[in-house]
Amino acid sequence: MSITQHYLLDTYRARKLGEPDPPAPGAQVRQVVREVRDQRRFRAVLAGRPAHGRIRQALGRWLHLRSRSTC
Template sequence: MTAIEQYLIDTYRTAQHGGPPPPPPGRDDVAAVRAARCYEQFHAVLEGRSAHHPWRAALHRLLARGGA
């Protein structure tokens, strides 16, 4: 079952019971990615590492090794 199908079933069920509709799938994806990034940056600071964007740091490490 896809996320859309599950969403439609959940929407139907809540409509039958008079409850508020569930959030559509994917609505909070950007917020979840931001929270994960902030969490990683926070732990980087606690460990004494640079708090730059983790992808930027990974790209820098990759390029510093000569691309391999």
Template sequence: MTAIEQYLIDTYRASQHGDPMPPPPGRDDRAVLRAARSYEQFRAVLDGRPARHPWWAALSRLWVTARR
């Protein structure tokens, strides 16, 4: 069963029982990723590492491996 099918079943059940509708699948995905990134930056500060954007860290790793 896909997430959409499960969502439709849950929506139907909620309407039959008078419960609030469930959130659609994928609605909070960006917020979760943003929170994970913020947490990693927070951990970097606590560990004494620079808290830069993750793209910069990935690019610098690529740059170091490409120069070898």
């Protein structure tokens, strides 16, 4: 059974029982991603690392070292 079929079945059962409809699949994905990102930033600050721009800094260092080694 697919996610959509399961959701439709749950919605049908909820309406038959007079209960509120269940949330649609994927409705809270943005909120979960935002919370995970905030948690990672918070842990970075507690560990004394920069909270943002870490990937760009790492790529910049890597590219800088790579360009120096080819000269």
